[in-house]
């Protein structure tokens with residue numbers, strides 16, 4: 001376990017969006033910037049200032065490093081609100097017990113996307129493991145619209161998060177990149193030009209046609 005590879009928890013979001021996308025990023029180290037990813041990164045960097053803000057019983061921790069031995073993941077929380085609570089846990093940044101509330105920043109307007117919730121849930125599960133606490137909910141904050149979406153961290157979301165973490169590690173271990181499946185998501189995917197999901201279909205169809213033609217020729221050959 002000591003030499004186990006820890007993967008970035010943000011990649012759970014990639015594998016949830018599209019397993020092939022995660023495979024291309026993970027195993028083939030492909031990355032390309034689209035308008036969406038560039039804008040998202042710029043907005044993200046604005047909130048990533050590695051700081052803590054204190055206001056009475058509330059401490060806001062930004063870009064907080066988290067990890068999970070159970071899921072072999074590590075990464076950062078965009079923001080954690082740590083509020084004084086007698087039933088809370090102890091963290092190095094606070095001299096009193098706190099209740100933890102993770103918030104993940106996203107660019108654009110409010111969108112109910114499973115991959116965002118998975119990433120947030122993974123952060124919360126890391127915090128729970130690190131500080132022996134329970135975090136029943138967190139939030140997504142959409143930067144452009146300044147809107148917060150509360151996300152309950154229920155059992156189904158936690159199971160799905162663990163399952164995707166296992167799938168991500170397996171993909172990494174086997175150096176396996178799944179085949180493309182063209183869908184509406186491809187149009188928004190920054191790897192579209194590298195992935196070429198439609199070419200895969202036509203190439204596969206072309207190979208099938210060649211095999212059928214070859215089989216037809218062999219079947220049609222006169223017996224010697």
Ligand code: SF4
Nearest residue numbers: 018021186189192195
């Ligand atoms: S183009 Fe489509 S199939 Fe290819 S990685 Fe992106 S979402 Fe997945």
